[in-house]
Amino acid sequence: xxxxxxxxxxxxxxxxxxxxxxxxxxxxxxxxxxxxxxxxxxxxxxxxxxxxxxxxxxxxxxxxxxxxxxxxxxxxxxxxxxxxxxxxxxxxxxxxxxxxxxxxxxxxxxxxxxxxxxxxxxxxxxxxxxxxxxxxxxxxxxxxxxxxxxxxxxxxxxxxxxxxxxxxxxxxxxxxxxxxxxxxxxxxxxxxxxxxxxxxxxxxxxxxxxxxxxxxxxxxxxxxxxxxxxxxxxxxxxxxxxxxxxxxxxxxxxxxxxxxxxxxxxxxxxxxxxxxxxxxxxx
Numbered sequence: 001x002x003x004x005x006x007x008x009x010x011x012x013x014x015x016x017x018x019x020x021x022x023x024x025x026x027x028x029x030x031x032x033x034x035x036x037x038x039x040x041x042x043x044x045x046x047x048x049x050x051x052x053x054x055x056x057x058x059x060x061x062x063x064x065x066x067x068x069x070x071x072x073x074x075x076x077x078x079x080x081x082x083x084x085x086x087x088x089x090x091x092x093x094x095x096x097x098x099x100x101x102x103x104x105x106x107x108x109x110x111x112x113x114x115x116x117x118x119x120x121x122x123x124x125x126x127x128x129x130x131x132x133x134x135x136x137x138x139x140x141x142x143x144x145x146x147x148x149x150x151x152x153x154x155x156x157x158x159x160x161x162x163x164x165x166x167x168x169x170x171x172x173x174x175x176x177x178x179x180x181x182x183x184x185x186x187x188x189x190x191x192x193x194x195x196x197x198x199x200x201x202x203x204x205x206x207x208x209x210x211x212x213x214x215x216x217x218x219x220x221x222x223x224x225x226x227x228x229x230x231x232x233x234x235x236x237x238x239x240x241x242x243x244x245x246x247x248x249x250x251x252x253x254x255x256x257x258x259x260x261x262x263x264x265x266x267x268x269x270x271x272x273x274x275x276x277x278x279x280x281x282x283x
Contacts, residue, residue: 013052094117107124
């Protein structure tokens with residue numbers, strides 16, 4: 001997650017199983033530092049999600065029924081921990097699997113959980129504002145609209161991205177279809193820089209483009225021969241990147257035989273769009 005083009009602060013954070021959070025230099029690829037959380041027996045526990053706050057001063061990370069907040073300038077094992085369950089047992093249970101901040105500096109963040117809920121909190125004290133219910137599977141991705149008024153949530157084994165009006169938060173505004181009803185994979189979607197359109201992949205290898213003002217499908221194209229599990233627009237150019245692949249179970253006849261993949265399988269692709277691609281043009 002890049003948050004500045006200044007070489008000093010041009011970094012991204014990663015989290016993987018059995019490892020602490022790593023902060024990497026985006027220019028050189030070198031490891032800058034680590035942020036380590038420990039469990040009750042003083043063993044490192046891995047974060048399931050990670051995000052920078054809008055100011056780029058904090059790293060928010062999701063764990064089982066908790067969010068830990070690290071100061072970017074103080075690597076190591078110092079953090080503040082917030083439970084996502086309230087004293088009366090209300091709130092979010094399960095693993096906090098996705099985190100996103102409102103881009104309009106309203107001080108709100110959203111967290112998704114594998115318990116099929118999405119919660120809205122205040123950034124400064126992690127006060128729970130409300131919880132959204134409706135996804136059929138565990139939440140894998142949450143993202144605010146560019147104006148901060150809407151929240152989009154996607155889940156595993158759920159074919160719909162849901163749009164919520166966070167000013168009301170009582171019902172779904174509309175649903176956007178994608179082929180993801182039978183996979184546990186995280187399938188990431190993205191909103192382009194003008195905030196007008198959303199792009200998402202699916203199990204069928206297709207990328208769909210939706211008009212966020214109407215919730216209507218406007219374009220689509222075959223991006224890969226297998227699951228398109230990631231799709232991201234360029235921050236300001238008419239370009240996008242997609243990633244594809246899924247776990248394969250294949251019985252090889254010979255122990256020395258290798259699993260053969262075609263060029264359009266298990267790949268990363270960069271796409272160039274014309275400026276009116278979201279009006280129906282193909283990339």
